[in-house]
Amino acid sequence: MEKTTSARTRLIEATFNLIEQQGYHGTGLNQIIKESGAPKGSLYYYFPDGKEQLVSEAIELYGQALAERIRGVLKNADNPAEIIKLIFTNFAKKLDASGCTKSGSFATIVLETSNTSERLRKACNRMYDSCSASYTEMFMTHGFSEKRATQIATLITTSMEGAIILCRAKQSSEPLIQIAEELKSYINHAKSEMSN
Amino acid sequence: MEKTTSARTRLIEATFNLIEQQGYHGTGLNQIIKESGAPKGSLYYYFPDGKEQLVSEAIELYGQALAERIRGVLKNADNPAEIIKLIFTNFAKKLDASGCTKSGSFATIVLETSNTSERLRKACNRMYDSCSASYTEMFMTHGFSEKRATQIATLITTSMEGAIILCRAKQSSEPLIQIAEELKSYINHAKSEMSN
């Protein structure tokens, strides 16, 4: 089972790796093949729909992994504010580790293809929904109303994605760190107002 | 003066228009020429450094216009929370007017080129700094400490950029509207805590 799927998954992994650094159109299939080390003939065998399918599955795979990771961290959280801060600082660490080259987000794909590929747009949208839902769920289990929980979840999702962009532009993880602190104090404030 | 610069500026305008819809690598020079209606031979006459220079100047031009627009709106603001909300809802309107195709942000360029072009990365970064500084300035004139003003400005800048991405993915301006409301109440809260 390992050997059979390895070429396929190597292609997917290389795809996401390169796209998060260079974008969708900036990443060629030849480069993906070289980076993955996968045999060239295998690409259209596993992904008959070509690049679009390849990227679509990369979004799906990475997105699910991301959503699960987040959900796992949120699971045993007793302090929502603290745990959100932790997630942001973790992202900052990963970004730093890559020299600020790998953002770990779908923003590029969205911005490049949302007007030309419904398939990719929807794949990205599902991932945002999935992550956002995880946040919402946690806040609700901590006593927030559904409406309030959803609002905060949206703010988290958007500021996360936006902070990553600022970090790439600045070549520094500082924006993520800053937002981490900011959101923490905001969530604490929201908590204290939970009565109304 | 109008006729002489018209081909040049038409090229720049077409460039920004297309890039915000399709990204940097997704937009070809041929398409820019066609869209702009500018003579083909003029491109490398006005922009000897090619695509990079063309895009760089597009960022500069659009960025300055954006920063000025924001600064103008903030100038005669007596209610910071309300004016921030207004800016976000204005962005939402513009996005809706384009059928959610034109984001009016530099995120694509950052994500696609920050690892390969210092020139473009820095150009985008300058624009973020410029906008962020406008927000900071306003909050300071309304009594916020410099530190606090900067923090809130960063949250505004990041969540704006992130919200735009969510809107593109969702094909709806709803995230921008939601964040508009959320930030408004947040700023009001921050204002009430200004004493410490």
Add this chain to the structure above:
DNA sequence: TAAAAATTATAACAATTGGTCTATATAAAC
């Protein structure tokens, strides 16, 4: 009107793009 400068046209460039094709190998099943 002649000379100079600014602008545009056109063709070609090598390189690369995403994608298709057929032939060959490797493995599994009977």
Add this chain to the structure above:
DNA sequence: GTTTATATAGACCAATTGTTATAATTTTTA
């Protein structure tokens, strides 16, 4: 051991990418 899927190799495709070079054309200046 022969047949049948599964998988890989690699040449090939037309189209397009950004870029360069040179020629023709305007426009400005003298």
